[in-house]
Amino acid sequence: IVLTQSPGTLSLSPGDRATLSCRASESVSPHLAWFQQKPGRAPRLLIYGASSRATGIPDRFIASGSGTDFTLTISRLEPDDFAVYFCQQYGQQSGPSTGWTFGQGTRVE
């Protein structure tokens, strides 16, 4: 399953709204996760199950979508939010025999 993220880069300012897209080549619903990664750090889980926030994730991170189209919205960007964001499918329907995959990332700068 191929995940395509858009745009590649978002140039925004603190306080702006960021909208990130992830499109899958086939349905992965609801096993879609979003991660945030900063330079030199491991990815951090933000969202699982397409729309559920992981523990400790602020409510300005809002995710939605189903089937093949998913969106991550950061309602009001804070300085700490400037990073690279990845989506990942872990679609039980297709099973791990086909492998979990990641999108190529969206940089929010």
Next chain:
Amino acid sequence: QLQLQESGSGLVKPSETLSLTCAVSGGPISGDGYSWTWIRQSSGKGLEWIGYIHYSGSTFYNPSLKSRVAISIDRSKNQFSLKVTSVTAADTAVYYCAREVWYHGLDVWGQGTTVTVSS
């Protein structure tokens, strides 16, 4: 608080075997619904899922790596390991271990370890 820490060879010669271990602390490695995962990240290919070992011992691998990869678990030491055989420069990457919880995804990650394949 669960923590994962990767260790192993940072420099591997082409055609040799890459070996990494992930030590799990702050919680048991044996738990229903847990799968222990390896992921790598290179500048050329982004994030790549390598595979995982379920707490029961079942393994699942990325089809593109399956012939060269083995993941094992040592419950007595609370750790799991990765071996990649016949490495090439394309295996140069930062390698992460992580825990996958059914439905909840990859919720805890190690800090990552850099592996370089070079003679």
